[in-house]
Amino acid sequence: MIKRLRKIFLVTPILFGMMWMQGCIHDDFDTPPLPDIPVGTVITLGELRDMFQGEVIHFNDDYSIYATVTMDDKSGNIYRSAFVEDGTGAINLRLQAPGGVYEGDSVRIYLRNTVLSSYQQMLQLDNVNVDRNIIKIDTQKEVTPTLLSIPDIRPDTQGHLIRLDEVQFVNEHVGQPFADSENLLTINRMLEDCSGNRIIVRTSGYANFADDPVPEGNGTLIAVVAQYRQDMQLYIRRLSEVNLDGERCAIPGDDYDLITLQELRENYYNGITNIPPNTRVQGVVISDDANSNHPRQNLFMMDDSEHGMVIRFAENQDHGHALGTELRVIVSNMEVSEFNGLLQIDNTPPGNAYNLGPTDLPDPKNRTIQEIKDNIDMYQSTLIRIQGVTISGGNTFSGARTITDATGSMMLFTHNWASFANSPLPSGTVTITGIVSFHFDPQLMIRNLNDITEE
8 A cells, every 4th residue: 555655645746746847848939030131221123123234243231122023043054043023123133042033023132242243244243141131021022023025035125024916936846855964055046026136045954844845826925034145035934924825926928929040049149139128038957057067057058959058137136947847038229249159148137037947958969079160159058069079187077177079179177166177087988978168268068077078
């Protein structure tokens, strides 16, 4: 009996102590105090952008901006970045670490220790620490996209969330993935309107929609405006904002007069350099855009007359027209000119070229080097095959090399940015296919390594 009482007396204080301790435990913990981030002078994003006059600005004083986040990096299409807008302007925030600020967040941006700079013509607020420079005021605040047309997209629209109506991706990009998720490569796809105006849609290989195919139809697209050097670009936030399921634009030019490249060449040599109004040319692309052995705004075309010519686009950007594409180009009132002896239709607006789909390439003509040199005006910008050739003058293709057959020699030229520029030259006798070009003297340019076959 005594032992049992001792156990009761021993257990009772323990139970009482546990009950007392439990009564002291509660869930409403004290919130740790937030850092005291001053407001300082309040400015707008428009005023911030106006501060930049070409020199980097380091903020050492107290400034604040109130804005709303229009794009975050959750989709993977941008990294360590967010775009914000406030009604007076917009800007890209470059974050010290990814995440922490999300689309729809209403924020105060404290500028101390941030840096206002320009990267390849894109204005940005760099060195933003989410904990020290971002104060969230509210969430899920929607910003209505600004309705623009492609020509409206200029440097002063950088960072803005915009909507484009009646647009479509160019035919050659339809069905291709937005980006390369396997190799994590960013890819540019081209968006156009029915007037032929174009803009780049840039997608990261890390984007969660990188593998999705580019849609075929015409419709509405919402995106954020960016810039890289002289190229205006768009970043998509999510595929649900790409609503392109309508009928595509009609391809213009059916009622235009078709002029052959042979006629254009003959007119030029007879002193007629201006092309008549309501005129089009139509042929097949014989240059290889994918392997880039030509300036990126140049394209070599042949037509049914078996003659060729360079189409040189007005904007210094990759035109994207692939080898073997049938192309219609509106050339009304344009000028045929020479660049160091190479005949070209110059300053062609990219929107004047319409992809009609893939077609058969012309068969290369078998010619000797001497025949090419003797008839350079006839063979310029056409496909030629030369047999029994040796290549000398270096170890790789890059630069000026010499090709020789039984009749003579001429230059083989490869631009240093071509995909095969650093590939080794073959040591034996080969058959070579290429495009006849001219730069003060005749030269041959191969399109890719498949243009070289050993004999």
